[in-house]
Amino acid sequence: MPNSPFRGAVLDLGSNTFKLLLAEQIGSTLRIHHEKAYPVRLGEGVALTHRIHPLACRRALRQIITLHRKIRAFRPDQMVAVGTSTLRRATNSKSFLSPATRILSQKITILSGQEEGRLIALATRSLSRNPNPRFHIDLGGGSLEVIDSLDPNHPKIVSLNLGCVAVRDFLLPHYPPAPNEWKKAVSSIRTSLKKIPAPSGHPQATFSGGTGHAYACLLRRRNMKARRLEGFSLTLSQLKSLLYRILPLSLPKLRALPGMPRDRASVALPAFLVLLQTMERLKLRSVRLTTHGLRYGVWIAHLAPAPIRKIVR
Template structure:
């Protein structure tokens, strides 16, 4: 007699291939493994680990990868291989940068590394590394315009980016480890090396009045110090921006601290990275002096993210990164994900009928708010506003400025907490946006509160409502099919929303 195995057992036998992707990045300073959930516009990292090996520590002076650094890197790669096996990673990609391409024993190290990883390792040329850095910024920054500078342990890559248009990049041996080695740890010699390499560089002069996108772990460490010292409320590296004049003062001050050895007391930076901070500050100082950018924008999206972005179809690459991430969160967390589509169309209609002025960026953020509108329904009712605010302000997604994060967080906060003064949003978050943006966030939050009261966050209900103007009144008209959803509470919420638009509001039912 044939016994059919239980359904669950049959499903376990026929497992779908894993969609996860691992990127092993063998840099001049760190060796890192990042595992992403899939190839998509909103792919999130499932796992991220690095080991500071210092492969490029002696390449400038000896031409070789240091023996102890090689041993440490190979040990890290063995662990990464084991982790990929534990996580059942679908695909593994491996890349190597300046130290491996410049060292005479680089090929021997790469051969050993490939045997461990079980995958071929692409040794990136300087131009290729610059391009991938730019693609990473294109993936993580909305409509970028400026110069991307990726500072690693061995090199600095520079490349011009404007939207999806990327120019030819170049590479300079100005990474922190390379400078430390070539200058024999003399800051005076290091400054001459940097000055000779950067002064008058045409690729930098093209950045005048634009953004400079700072990519790389040591520059991120500088940003972390600036965030803490300035008391900035959002401890999010990606998208953190500093006016160029302020950044210049900051890096000059860091160099003075280094001269008095007080830089070693900065506990927010890993021990192995602290000696490189001065060189990173020195390079950024000369970049600012030569390029004369308007703003320094720090990007956590770089070569690895650029590699994944390059793998996407053109259609997928051109998707809005913020809306793609918001859509993913909506799918994962909303009670009825398709309700967000109704909500976007419903708010489109009320904005149009009420004559509320809105530019493309404001419309984009409103649509993102609709996608995030059901983010916190599983939380305790008393804490939904706070939970959603923290999730959005600290969310691991890109294609949005810190000001945009704060606006979205406020809109969803008001959606849950309401508009009463005793439930006002935290002052430090409101301080990140203009008063006009706070008012608009309150309006969007109020609109979502009305919509959810009508629909219970379920799809297919909001299309049965529409809006009309009647003198200074804004009418919310319920179709016969949804007339019984009318209530005093709905009427009060709609009046509150209409007041924010400078109108009086009336709910009309057949």
Template sequence: MRVAAIDCGTNSIRLLIADISDGRLTEVSRRMEIVRLGEGVDRTGRLSDAALARTKKALLAYASEIADSHVESIRMCATSASRDASNAQEFRDMVRGVLGVDPEVITGDEEARLSFTGAVAGLSAQPPYLIVDIGGGSTEFVTGDAGVDHAISVDIGCVRMTERHLHADPPATAEIEAATRDIMDAVDRALAAVPGRSASTLVGLAGTVTTVTALALDLPEYDADRIHHAKVSYDAVAKVTGELLDMTLEQRRALPVMHPGRADVIGAGALILRIVMERSGRPFLIASEHDILDGIAYSQA
């Protein structure tokens, strides 16, 4: 069965077209566009016209590829930004007009289940797992062995923390300290709600984690195959985080593994990752290129 999965978050919108057979996923196509749908939502409470236009442009391209691929089923899930916005109905109407299906604004429990399914498929590591998905507006913490046991979402994400705290270029010491306090409070609250400190393996998901991993591995270009299931130490993450926060935006954009749409928020994302590892006591993480998007695909089989 050929399916299309779309994950629309605060920062990016992603497409996976895959064949699902006998519980196995075979990737046909994987796409990602930075549309910054949640730009300014923390401040204004609404999705901007420009952000909706960027998202519609990406969806139109995805809809064309889906049609050409003869997909049998489409599922689109929308997370943080579309939950928070006062004009969320405008977003839903736009999606239905382009794709012919409604975006599902999924619950935290469903988001956790889909992320867990995508992250652990094909993973050879010691359970129980602490799955951490760092998004643009929020970060999800999920623990479990064969399935989800506990989950919580907290409102720290790379876009939200950048807009709230990191305004100078490069960020000022006082701004980094304020962001650190904000992130630390949220991470400690999350780890009190889920038994993350007792997990055997930390698995990191999404673009912040994979970009930091690429930098830690000193890759000459972004290479998803080398990043997927790479093991990265806390010391390496801390080093990369410090370097990113010391750089100007122009310097971050010049890094060969950096997506240009991620350069302005990667410092905050890396800071979240470093603090998660620090507060959970994890000496290393396993990076995963597979996440909620893969879970959305599996859910249609």
């Protein structure tokens, strides 16, 4: 039947958070019933050990049980579950994947960095209100994806192990970091970013990930819902100022900052550093935040019965 409602669920199993999207599409309109990021820290320590810690695994599986109840109550016509950086890298990923698959009664697809970038680019290109910028940056817990859409039909995707959890665990484990630790982190990140060809001029870019939400909340000194930040402008100068303001702070002081999201304090410094260095590499003066990340790309590629023209929340 034309324009009959289609109910779908997308579960994005990230390194720092699990994101659940429950939505219904009628024609070209996508109505969001539930959309939330759940902190799980599955990737904690994986950058160092290449293994999912048993405590992180148990924590994540408890969250999977809760999310499965929400999904089952929604009664979707179809569900897609995807895993990203931590589940790509951990040598013992089956310790989580096997029980999670049983709980969900659903296959979990592990995305390559290239496929993750492709789906993020698809969401950004399809759902952007403004003319599509050349670059899109997605900073997760385990990896950083940079998508260059100079040729929109053949975007170039670079995926690097520079997620905020990975950088914290491997390069910046102390609060505040010692001067030599900070210097080494900056140098290491800059070296990794050399894999991205530097553009000429000053291109435009969009940005997705919890880092943008944390930045906006700290700037406004109050916690805000992420969906209200669509199109929010994040400037290089403001980011640099914020980064050096939080650099000397201990973890308790980071947590006490007005507006700091509860689950972001321990990764704020590495996240802001990676974003700052990425913006400098790409010669960006600012980026615009978008909430249309990987889960929307998964919906468009695997669930959408028609192109999406409107999103209703």
